[in-house]
Amino acid sequence: MEALSMRRLGATLGVDPMAIYYHLPGKRALIRRVVESVFATMSVPEDGGTWQDRVRAWGAAYRQLALAHPNLVLQIVTDPAAILVAAVQANEALYAALEAAGLPPEAVVGAADLVVDYVNGFALAQASAPAAGTESMRSLVAELQRRPAEAFPVQRRVLGEHPDVEGRDSFRFGLDVIIAGIEGLRSRSTAGRQ
């Protein structure tokens, strides 16, 4: 996706590449516009279900968006202004779900950042995964085998014992662990039970 160059864009528009500079101040501005319009696309079902389900729904929506537009996450994470645009657009539903969990404001912010950072990290790892599927599990094992036999014993042991990693959804797994952690926060911060 260096396919998006000013010159190529100009070419596919059948226009002199430099015409773009009349409409936008530069390439970063172009990317910000793309980010903005893609995130306007992200629809996460408001309300309905527990706050846990709403966080999961948010995660699923973000992930779907990242899958539909690989490299986009990279562009976002690379440009402070794009981060802002994306964050403001996407965070609303997430904040709402976490507020519904009964968290105090600073915990809502902290928990939302955690979820966003995780989801971005996951999306990036997945975007540049060698082959889809086992999410680089096989290649990790292969890399280990290329190293001296006595190195990295724990990874060898754990990965040697690994059962079918095929069948599991590691995104969902991570998100569920995070949600469990947030549940702990909740009981710590609320006086009674709710």
Added chain:
Amino acid sequence: MEALSMRRLGATLGVDPMAIYYHLPGKRALIRRVVESVFATMSVPEDGGTWQDRVRAWGAAYRQLALAHPNLVLQIVTDPAAILVAAVQANEALYAALEAAGLPPEAVVGAADLVVDYVNGFALAQASAPAAGTESMRSLVAELQRRPAEAFPVQRRVLGEHPDVEGRDSFRFGLDVIIAGIEGLRSRSTAGRQ
């Protein structure tokens, strides 16, 4: 840090830029070598303390490395082969800590991926933060004010009520929530208590 170009590297080595191609097959190979040598630098104290402390120590070490070499995380996450090199190097200590927590192998893998994805997401967000300090909190508020007043009500409310976000370490906060979530996994997967 597009400062690392083959031509510039050649120049600072006082050598024809193309001489590099005799030693390495291309720029990606160069970056992989850099990643490899930087990660060889990452030292996380083996043993000592609870598994929770060891996970925190690992997180702190990774974070320090990311702070010392901003853009590096971006290069890693951008190149499948670099991911492998970095993962194999860094994951050993993390796997060891999670194994010590008494998790079954597939949970060790899942939890390690979660921690790594979070830490990468955090590092990337921080690397391109506009101004250090509040971690883009101020600019998020500013961005909100540039939008129509009726938009994004939840974010306005929560961020309006936010107390001193200055004083808190949001990396540590997120990591602790994750650790709490992993503790939940543990009690679910072990027969007795340990």
Added chain:
DNA sequence: ACCTGAACACCGTTCAAGT
């Protein structure tokens, strides 16, 4: 074995000029 230099096919961005 190691380095050089010219060349190729690209970039983003500027600036003066055209309609």
Added chain:
DNA sequence: ACCTGAACACCGTTCAAGT
């Protein structure tokens, strides 16, 4: 108001050639 074209200062990589 909107587009063009030449130019500038870069990229990564190839390939034949030098020592």
